[in-house]
Amino acid sequence: MSRLVYHGHSCFCIENDTYQIIIDPFLSGNPIADVQPSKLQPTHILVTHGHDDHLGDALELSKSNKAVIIAPNELALYCESQGATVHPMHIGGSFKFPFGRVKLTPAWHGSAVIKNGQFIYTGCPCGFIIEFEGKLIYHAGDTGLFGDMKLIGEEKLDYALLPIGDNYVMGPDDAIRAAQMLKAKLTIPMHYNTFPIIEQDPHEFVQKLQKIGGLDGQVMEPGDVLLIK
Ligand code: NI
Ligand code: MN
Numbered sequence: 485m486s487r488l489v490y491h492g493h494s495c496f497c498i499e500n501d502t503y504q505i506i507i508d509p510f511l512s513g514n515p516i517a518d519v520q521p522s523k524l525q526p527t528h529i530l531v532t533h534g535h536d537d538h539l540g541d542a543l544e545l546s547k548s549n550k551a552v553i554i555a556p557n558e559l560a561l562y563c564e565s566q567g568a569t570v571h572p573m574h575i576g577g578s579f580k581f582p583f584g585r586v587k588l589t590p591a592w593h594g595s596a597v598i599k600n601g602q603f604i605y606t607g608c609p610c611g612f613i614i615e616f617e618g619k620l621i622y623h624a625g626d627t628g629l630f631g632d633m634k635l636i637g638e639e640k641l642d643y644a645l646l647p648i649g650d651n652y653v654m655g656p657d658d659a660i661r662a663a664q665m666l667k668a669k670l671t672i673p674m675h676y677n678t679f680p681i682i683e684q685d686p687h688e689f690v691q692k693l694q695k696i697g698g699l700d701g702q703v704m705e706p707g708d709v710l711l712i713k
Pocket of ligand 2: 535537626654675
């Protein structure tokens with residue numbers, strides 16, 4: 485049985501008894517995370533961009549578990565320079581991993597690692613379409629609304645994980661417009677309530693999603709597990 489587990493902010497695990505794929509593992513220093521990185525044993529780590537609330541514990545998790553970091557080329561090469569195992573990709577490209585296919589989608593945002601006051605630019609940010617046990621899961625990464633989400637929606641998504649925090653990414657109203665283009669069977673909000681500047685009511689978002697868009701949504705609390713079916 486495969487599972488989708490939420491760990492707060494934009495961090496999710498997609499897992500079964502063989503694979504644990506963690507996306508944007510911001511756990512250390514995340515006030516709402518439910519788990520410490522030492523409790524996880526990922527086989528693959530997907531990172532949407534270089535900001536520290538997404539790259540998070542990726543380097544340490546990669547080194548301690550020999551887990552492959554899958555990320556846009558420049559970010560992947562940065563991770564490799566820090567001792568991680570990587571598989572570089574780029575926007576529009578897909579690759580069939582042992583657990584299923586991963587495709588990188590555009591995301592309108594920035595991407596840099598800030599280390600000792602120095603900015604290391606890490607290319608384009610991305611989103612991911614992840615195939616897992618015959619289901620398609622879209623993780624939008626950090627992004628604003630863009631019309632090409634309509635094209636992503638043509639892939640017949642089962643799950644859409646969308647940021648709603650506003651300020652740095654889409655707010656709830658734009659996330660509803662995004663969900664209407666994506667038409668996933670279930671939309672799950674992310675990237676909210678981690679910090680005061682991104683405070684939102686996810687339950688109100690899910691209600692509006694149903695009322696305005698006629699779409700099913702679900703709020704996951706950090707630690708919640710959803711059976712993927
Ligand atoms: Ni960001
Ligand atoms: Mn972010």
